[in-house]
Amino acid sequence: MKKNKFKIAVFAGDGIGPEIMKEALKILKIISDTKRINLQLCEGFVGGIAYNHFGTPLPDSSLELALRSDAVLLGAVGGPQWESLDYSIRPERALLGLRGNLGIYANLRPIVVFDELLDASPLKKSIIQGIDIMIVRELTGDVYFGKPRGIKKGKNGKRKGVNTMTYTEDEIRRIAIRAFEIARTRKNNLVSADKANILETTELWRDVVTEVGQSYPDITLKHMYVDNCALQLIRNPTQFDVIVTTNLFGDILSDEAAMLTGSIGMLPSASLGKKTALYEPIHGSAPDIAGKDIANPLAAILSVALMLRYSLSMPEEAYLVESAVTETLKEGFRTQDIQQKAKKLVGTEEMGNNVAKNLRKLLN
Numbered sequence: 001m002k003k004n005k006f007k008i009a010v011f012a013g014d015g016i017g018p019e020i021m022k023e024a025l026k027i028l029k030i031i032s033d034t035k036r037i038n039l040q041l042c043e044g045f046v047g048g049i050a051y052n053h054f055g056t057p058l059p060d061s062s063l064e065l066a067l068r069s070d071a072v073l074l075g076a077v078g079g080p081q082w083e084s085l086d087y088s089i090r091p092e093r094a095l096l097g098l099r100g101n102l103g104i105y106a107n108l109r110p111i112v113v114f115d116e117l118l119d120a121s122p123l124k125k126s127i128i129q130g131i132d133i134m135i136v137r138e139l140t141g142d143v144y145f146g147k148p149r150g151i152k153k154g155k156n157g158k159r160k161g162v163n164t165m166t167y168t169e170d171e172i173r174r175i176a177i178r179a180f181e182i183a184r185t186r187k188n189n190l191v192s193a194d195k196a197n198i199l200e201t202t203e204l205w206r207d208v209v210t211e212v213g214q215s216y217p218d219i220t221l222k223h224m225y226v227d228n229c230a231l232q233l234i235r236n237p238t239q240f241d242v243i244v245t246t247n248l249f250g251d252i253l254s255d256e257a258a259m260l261t262g263s264i265g266m267l268p269s270a271s272l273g274k275k276t277a278l279y280e281p282i283h284g285s286a287p288d289i290a291g292k293d294i295a296n297p298l299a300a301i302l303s304v305a306l307m308l309r310y311s312l313s314m315p316e317e318a319y320l321v322e323s324a325v326t327e328t329l330k331e332g333f334r335t336q337d338i339q340q341k342a343k344k345l346v347g348t349e350e351m352g353n354n355v356a357k358n359l360r361k362l363l364n
């Protein structure tokens, strides 16, 4: 029997997190009410707000909640008031703690240009029309987790910063397999971005990805140096279908690719592991616009769609949520980050309400 009872951990976090989360949950509730799925939503603290209450960005209670859930929905973490804290207790550490402890090694970042927003991108329409890229970023290895790390005092009394780039072949193999499998459901085209000409860690990356590729003769695999990949993303982005890359390179390439679409406020992500998964918008906590009801809730809403697809086995409903977003854009509603001439400027809540209205229509 298909499972219809799910426990979802909800971490709104900091900055615009709570505002966009409110809209995302509105959408989720419409789905659970209409489809009669039993969702247990459990809210918890992560990030700066958790630090304020508990003195740590990822309290044990929140980590446990995440570990016991079928999926985690996250808003955003961080803000200037926590920037002077030691690295080990900064809000962003909560993300690393969740990623590491949940073992969610595969971060999927779909980069899709909505036709309705073609003019919102700083790039020419002819370059970006038709972009549909899936960035598969490794999420639990590399310099983000490698040891040794830190800022140490050398013998000469001067400080030295150290981070370690490491990957084991097993870590590379499992993310490569994910990427090949994903390419198989799309256009059978995989680019692996590395820096194998200079970094041994990614020389191993290239070897293992090539090895895995031998089991996927139907997928065209191309290796690209990450600097060239960054260039190609601007020069000719529609050449890409799936890009698989390391944690650090994926962080950078995904922000770059996000901008092709006009606004990072449109892009959701899914982080998958063996058991549970985490869904969050790619954008950060945007403290400068927090609390003003102007943030774009669409990335958070689209993250709910990814959750329906990958964790709740509800691909049709995921598609309906995505369609409700497209419909809302077609109707001309825009938050300020994607505002274009002669469109209807709305705030966070009104944008959410419009998507909700369209979703209800589509469900009927």
Ligand code: IPM
Residues within 6 Å of the ligand: 092, 095, 251, 282
């Ligand atoms: C992201 C973010 C995070 C990262 C930060 C906030 C730690 O930029 O998810 O892309 O670097 O992974």
Ligand code: MG
Residues within 6 Å of the ligand: 251, 252, 255
């Ligand atoms: Mg990033």
